[in-house]
Amino acid sequence: MTNLLVLRFSAMGDVALMTPALIAIAAKYSNIQLTVVTRGNFAPFFYNIPNLNVLGINLKKYKGLLGLWRMYRDIDKLGPFGNVIDLHGSVRSRLIAFFFRCKGVPYAKIIKGRREKLAQTRRYNKKLNQLPHTVERYLNVFRKSGYDAPLQGPWLNVDGESKMFAKDYFKSIGIDKKEGQWFGFAPFAGHELKEWSFEKCKRLVEVLVSEFPDCHVFLFGGRDEAKELEILKNNLTPVHIVQGGSLGIRGELGIMDRLDVMIGMDSSNVHIAALLKKPVIGIYGTTHPVSGFGPFAQEDSGVLQVDLPCRPCSIYGNTKCWRGDHACMELIDPLDVVRRIRLIQNVNTLW
Structure with missing residues (x-):
């Protein structure tokens, strides 16, 4: 062999x-x-x-x-x-x-x-x-190297341990069964220029809870982002924090596998959710999916962006804004995310 x-x-x-x-x-x-x-x-x-x-x-x-x-x-x-x-x-x-x-x-x-x-x-x-x-x-x-093969699903497997971690997590926050819509939101990225402003992130959480009364919102972040996640949660009952530091990748995979939609920046969370074949909404500004880093198999439907002549200014987001106003991200509104969610819902209903 x-x-x-x-x-x-x-x-x-x-x-x-x-x-x-x-x-x-x-x-x-x-x-x-x-x-x-x-x-x-x-x-x-x-x-x-x-x-x-x-x-x-x-x-x-x-x-x-x-x-x-x-x-x-x-x-x-x-x-x-x-x-x-x-x-x-x-x-x-x-x-x-x-x-x-x-x-x-x-x-x-x-x-x-x-x-x-x-x-x-x-x-x-x-x-x-x-x-x-x-x-x-x-x-x-x-x-x-002489090995050619066609792509086929699944793109990413979730093991029993991941599902058990997720089950324990849901139990710890008082969720016994899935009801309503479950949204994941990862507001952070490896580079600051790939992120929305904190106020827009906060507004999105509020809008999701308001527009989808039966929903649960799961905020994904690391240990060093705990304070920001608590501010985003803002004591809202249907909003929950998923900290990768305590759950690990296995736990996060198990939770993502239960989501209806994953929202985030051009970051690992969005890419991982796409590999799980979950509908995603990746907010792209500094970077661009034409560079080959769009959500896999969702390079069109899974991307929320505005067309500007200065885009993209970076492949990884590790640069400075030429305009100085971060317009590529600031021109995207939380309600744009809601509209994309409703479009995804309609497509799934028709399907």
């Missing part, structure tokens, strides 16, 4: 987006073993994929060139490997791959399309051609 070494260390959304590609490869090639090396807490994304093992690592243990050599030695113990599939293309992953190449292991790495993305994000004379989705870029790396 050929053992394929798959490397992707971060970020969480990008790691989660590996799952459709890995499921496709595992479904077509029953004679291969997939060894995925990533951060240990990301392992729940790969539950129930046949012939797949996860080596969860703590990157803090492998600092510097000597640390990368030790990482290579630890990974090599799981070999021998037939191919190295580098889905990250970072300095770290390329060095690990280099060590394997020195012993004759074939290597293929992701093509990120940096030149095309630069043409999209420059200030003037932008070229907004649709670029391949990240999932498609992952599949292309497998193709270069």
